[in-house]
Each structure stands twice: as C-alpha cells, then as structure tokens.
Amino acid sequence: xxxxxxxxxxxxxxxxxxxxxxxxxxxxxxxxxxxxxxxxxxxxxxxxxxxxxxxxxxxxxxxxxxxxxxxxxxxxxxxxxxxxxxxxxxxxxxxx
Numbered sequence: 001x002x003x004x005x006x007x008x009x010x011x012x013x014x015x016x017x018x019x020x021x022x023x024x025x026x027x028x029x030x031x032x033x034x035x036x037x038x039x040x041x042x043x044x045x046x047x048x049x050x051x052x053x054x055x056x057x058x059x060x061x062x063x064x065x066x067x068x069x070x071x072x073x074x075x076x077x078x079x080x081x082x083x084x085x086x087x088x089x090x091x092x093x094x095x096x
Contacts, residue, residue, distance in 0.1 A: 010060060011059050011060060012059065012060045012061040012064065013050045013053050013054050013057075013059045013060070013061040013064075013065065014050075015046045015047075015049050015050030015053060015065070016046075016047065016050035016051070016054060016061035016062075016064040016065035016068055017050075017061065017064060017068075018043070018046045018050070018068075019043045019044070019046040019047030019050050019064075019065060019068025019069065019071075019072060020043075020047075020064050020065075020067050020068035020071060021043075021068075022039050022040075022042055022043030022046060022068070022072060022075075023039075023040065023043040023044075023047070023067070023068045023069075023070070023071025023072035023073075023074070023075050024071055025039055025043075025075075026039035026040035026043055026071070026072060026074075026075025026076070027071060027074055027075045027078060030075060030078040030079045030082065031082070033079050033082075033083060034079075036075055036078065036079045037075075037076060037079045037080070039072075039075060040072045040073070040074075040075030040076035040079075041072075041076060042072075043068055043071065043072030043075065044069060044072040044073060044076065046068065046072075047065050047066075047068040047069035047072055048069065050064075050065040050068065051065040051066065051069070
C-alpha cells in the first residue's frame with residue numbers, strides 16, 4: 001500500500017503555461033519592434049487571467065503564471081527601451 005495523497009486539482013493551468021511561453025518568445029523577439037511588444041501584451045493578459053484561475057480553482061501553476069507575467073513585462077519593456085535608445089542614437093548621429 002502506498003501513502004500518496006492524490007488530489008483532483010493537480011492540474012497546471014494552461015493559461016499560465018501560455019503566458020510563460022509567450023513571455024519568453026517576446027523577450028527573444030524583442031529586436032523585432034512590434035512582434036515582441038504584441039507577444040508581451042498577450043502574454044501579460046494570459047498571465048493575469050491564469051493567476052486568477054489558479055487562485056479561484058485551486059489549480060497548480062501559480063509560480064509559472066507569475067514567471068509568465070514577469071517575462072511578458074520584460075518583453076514589453078525591452079522593445080520600448082530599444083526604440084528609445086535607437087531614437088537617441090539617431091538624433092545624436094544626425095546632429096551636425
């Protein structure tokens with residue numbers, strides 16, 4: 001006989017996993033201006049929805065959802081920072 005406690009809520013939330021995947025892809029594709037930004041926003045939405053479902057339904061994946069939110073936020077900020085750096089570099093080079 002085994003003493004394993006089997007729970008029926010041992011399911012990882014799919015939106016949390018989607019958020020993490022989209023967040024990682026948005027960081028990788030940050031060099032492409034709008035792709036990284038769009039993937040980051042969609043990943044952030046999935047992360048927030050996934051975190052709410054994890055709390056409401058008692059599913060697993062809270063850490064994955066939080067990681068997805070963080071990666072998606074970095075994926076949103078990175079293209080913006082790169083665009084500002086590019087604009088400043090263009091303005092500095094363009095001045096006589």
